Amino acid sequence: MTLSHGTGHVFSVTELTTEIKSLLEKKFSFVWLRAEISNFRVPASGHFYFSLKDRTARIRAVMFRGQNRRLTFKPQDGMRVIGFGRISLYAPRGEYQIVLEHLEPEGLGALRMAFEQLRDKLAQEGLFDEKHKKTLPFLPQTIALITSRTGSVLYDMLHVLERRFSGLNIEIAPAAVQGDAAPNEITDALELVNIHGKADVIILARGGGSLEDLWAFNSEQVARAIFKSAIPVVSAIGHETDFTISDCVADVRAPTPSAAAEIVVPQKHDLLQHIDELQQALANRMRQHCNQRCSQLERLKKHIVDPRRQIQMQKAQIAQIRPRLERSAVSMLQRKRGYLQVLTTILKNNKTIRYIQILKQEVEQYRLALERSGRQYLEMRQTSLTHLTKRLQDLNPTAVLKRGYSITREQAGGKIVMRAEAVKLGQRLEIILAKGLLEVTTHAKTDKNPFQFEDMD
Amino acid sequence: MAKQSFEAALKQLEKIVSELEDGELPLERALKKFEEGMRLAAFCSKKLEDTEKRISLLLKAPDGSISEQPFETNDP
Numbered sequence: 001m002t003l004s005h006g007t008g009h010v011f012s013v014t015e016l017t018t019e020i021k022s023l024l025e026k027k028f029s030f031v032w033l034r035a036e037i038s039n040f041r042v043p044a045s046g047h048f049y050f051s052l053k054d055r056t057a058r059i060r061a062v063m064f065r066g067q068n069r070r071l072t073f074k075p076q077d078g079m080r081v082i083g084f085g086r087i088s089l090y091a092p093r094g095e096y097q098i099v100l101e102h103l104e105p106e107g108l109g110a111l112r113m114a115f116e117q118l119r120d121k122l123a124q125e126g127l128f129d130e131k132h133k134k135t136l137p138f139l140p141q142t143i144a145l146i147t148s149r150t151g152s153v154l155y156d157m158l159h160v161l162e163r164r165f166s167g168l169n170i171e172i173a174p175a176a177v178q179g180d181a182a183p184n185e186i187t188d189a190l191e192l193v194n195i196h197g198k199a200d201v202i203i204l205a206r207g208g209g210s211l212e213d214l215w216a217f218n219s220e221q222v223a224r225a226i227f228k229s230a231i232p233v234v235s236a237i238g239h240e241t242d243f244t245i246s247d248c249v250a251d252v253r254a255p256t257p258s259a260a261a262e263i264v265v266p267q268k269h270d271l272l273q274h275i276d277e278l279q280q281a282l283a284n285r286m287r288q289h290c291n292q293r294c295s296q297l298e299r300l301k302k303h304i305v306d307p308r309r310q311i312q313m314q315k316a317q318i319a320q321i322r323p324r325l326e327r328s329a330v331s332m333l334q335r336k337r338g339y340l341q342v343l344t345t346i347l348k349n350n351k352t353i354r355y356i357q358i359l360k361q362e363v364e365q366y367r368l369a370l371e372r373s374g375r376q377y378l379e380m381r382q383t384s385l386t387h388l389t390k391r392l393q394d395l396n397p398t399a400v401l402k403r404g405y406s407i408t409r410e411q412a413g414g415k416i417v418m419r420a421e422a423v424k425l426g427q428r429l430e431i432i433l434a435k436g437l438l439e440v441t442t443h444a445k446t447d448k449n450p451f452q453f454e455d456m457d
Numbered sequence: 458m459a460k461q462s463f464e465a466a467l468k469q470l471e472k473i474v475s476e477l478e479d480g481e482l483p484l485e486r487a488l489k490k491f492e493e494g495m496r497l498a499a500f501c502s503k504k505l506e507d508t509e510k511r512i513s514l515l516l517k518a519p520d521g522s523i524s525e526q527p528f529e530t531n532d533p
Contacts, residue, residue, distance in 0.1 A: 138464035139504075144515070158512065167506075172528055173515045192517050271467075272505055278470050279498040285477035286491040293484055 014091070021089035024096055028087035033098060034106065035059075037079045048075065052083065052098065060097035061085075067101055073112065080106040111211060115218050119245055122220070127227050127249050134232040134251045136264060137200040139271075142169040143264060144199035144231070146189040149174035153207045153257045160261035165268040171199060177206040182216030187225040194229055201232050201264050204246065205257035208239040217244035226250055236260035401434035408432075411439065420445040463504045470497040 011019075035052035042048055046065035051058050061083070063071075075081065085100040105112065122128065143161065147153050154172065161168055173189035176182045186204070193199050204226065206217065216222060217237045226233050226249045235250035236257040247253040254260035393399060397407065408417040411428040423429065423442050431438040473494040477487060513525040 138462075138467075149514075170512045170528075171515045171525065172512065188517070189515075192515055192523065196515060196523055268505055272502065275467070275470070275498055275501045275505070278474055279495070281474045282470075282477065282491060282494040282498065285474060286487065289477060289482070289484070289487050289491075 017089065017091045017094060021091065024087045024089055030086060031084070031098070033059075033083050033085070035081060035083070037075050037081060038077050040075055040077050048100075050075065050077075052081075060095060061100055062097055063100040063103060068103075071103060073105055075103065082106050111215065111218075115211075115245070118218065118220055118223070119248065122223055122245065122249070127223065132227070136232050136234070136252060139266060140168075140200035140264060142171060142199045144171050144173055144193040144202045145205065146173045146175055146186065146193065146202060147205040147257070148177045151207060153205050157203065157205060157257050157261045160258050161265055164262065165265045168265065169198075171196070176216075178209065178213050178216060183219040183221045186216060186222050190225045190229050190233075194231055199231055201234065202229060203234045203236060203254075203257070203260045203264060204250065205236040205260060206238060207257065208242065214238050214242055214244055217246040219245075222246055223249045234260045234264055398434065401432065404434075406431050406433050419447075420449075421447050463501060466497045466500050466504070470494055470501065473497070 033052060035054055038051045038053055038058075040048070040050040046068075048061075048063040048068045050061050052061045053059070063085075081103050083098070083100045083104075084102040085098045087096060088099050089096045126132070145154065145157055147157070149172070158170065161170060171193070173193050175185035175189040177186070190202070190204070193202055204217075206214065214237055217235075223245045226235070226246055232251040233249075234252045234254050235244070235246045236254040236259065237244045237246055240255035252263060254263050401407070408429055408431050409415060410417060410423075411430050414430075417423055417429060423445055425442055425445065427442050429440050429442060431440060473490050476482065477490055477494070482490065512528045514528045516524050516526060518524060
């Protein structure tokens with residue numbers, strides 16, 4: 001039989017694939033899917049690749065890095081999940097897959113989300129801050145246990161407490177630790193212990209269980225009640241791997257209830273031993289101390305000298321010194337006396353006095369010499385004065401006139417006439433004689449006088 | 458002496474022991490320290506031995522009053 005495509009359309013693979021792709025993506029652009037994870041793997045790209053399956057079918061799934069980064073849990077093979085995504089077709093391989101936007105563990109999702117939201121909120125409020133954490137007492141006098149009245153947890157703790165430290169005060173505030181009533185009962189128990197006010201520390205404990213079982217310890221009400229407690233709270237909820245909000249708020253988190261009991265109470269035996277050792281040490285040290293002092297005393301004793309002996313020694317010393325002292329006093333006196341004599345002698349033939357006398361004589365001599373020379377000087381001056389007077393008299397023009405000379409001078413002006421040529425004919429002149437005066441008129445003149453041998457200038 | 462905590466007394470005792478170890482203290486003070494140390498040691502031991510074992514159940518009556526009941530431990 002031959003089949004003919006006739007006039008029908010012939011697809012290329014690409015065409016067909018494109019059409020299927022658009023069909024799928026249009027029809028399943030948003031789907032919720034309940035499934036189990038298998039073949040989960042994360043290559044270097046950081047995208048999640050896995051399969052989602054149920055009993056009879058399987059679909060490839062991818063969750064890209066941008067989306068999977070927001071997940072608060074780690075997907076694992078066998079984990080039942082609910083996912084949300086769109087169907088996409090990968091043309092090169094002709095494979096379709098679901099591209100997941102969101103994924104959550106089935107059943108736990110809502111609780112988990114609530115947990116994280118509450119945790120973030122309380123953290124932001126500062127309820128977990130280190131500064132609010134109270135220190136536990138070293139040796140509590142009274143320990144309060146808040147837990148279920150039934151169940152092994154309470155007895156486990158009592159057992160550990162008794163083992164570590166027999167004879168402790170323990171008060172038990174029973175509370176339901178799971179179920180709807182739990183948050184209220186736990187809160188009431190915390191308040192009760194605080195009002196009672198006898199306990200130094202509270203252990204809030206519960207055995208292991210599922211996340212739902214532990215839910216009371218993730219409630220906001222319990223978290224706030226723990227935070228409010230004036231008495232330090234040690235939380236011990238579930239197993240080591242369980243972590244609740246109560247653990248975050250509590251002052252100390254213990255991995256298990258038994259561990260909480262160990263944290264809270266020291267070993268009585270260890271303490272007693274420690275005190276015993278300290279007491280021993282104290283006695284030993286004191287003995288050592290005393291021994292040291294004793295040997296010190298012995299050493300010092302050796303250095304002590306009998307005071308009487310010391311006095312005698314000192315007396316002997318004094319006896320030895322005394323004559324020396326006396327001798328030295330006498331000799332000193334003698335020395336001083338001698339010195340005094342020397343001084344006296346020096347004073348007696350005092351050179352200073354003689355020196356003054358010599359000076360006096362010298363002064364006298366000088367005085368006499370001065371007188372003498374003064375006189376001589378005066379006499380000398382007298383003589384020269386007389387001589388000078390004589391010479392002065394000789395120079396007196398009247399004296400010259402007396403010897404027959406005369407002085408001729410112009411009548412007008414009184415100018416002394418020395419040259420004939422300076423006189424005009426007819427000029428009136430005065431001639432001064434030894435006695436008297438002639439007034440004359442010039443009648444004639446000659447330029448040369450009879451005594452003149454050469455020109456006078 | 459006023460009410461003293463076990464922990465404080467123990468710390469004080471440890472301090473005194475180490476002080477005496479130094480050997481620098483004058484004798485009189487050393488003696489005083491010694492006496493004080495012995496007293497603290499006695500106090501600490503007594504504190505440890507004295508605690509009276511008592512386990513009680515803390516209960517609140519509907520009227521708000523608190524009562525303590527002895528708790529029977531049928532400890533296995």
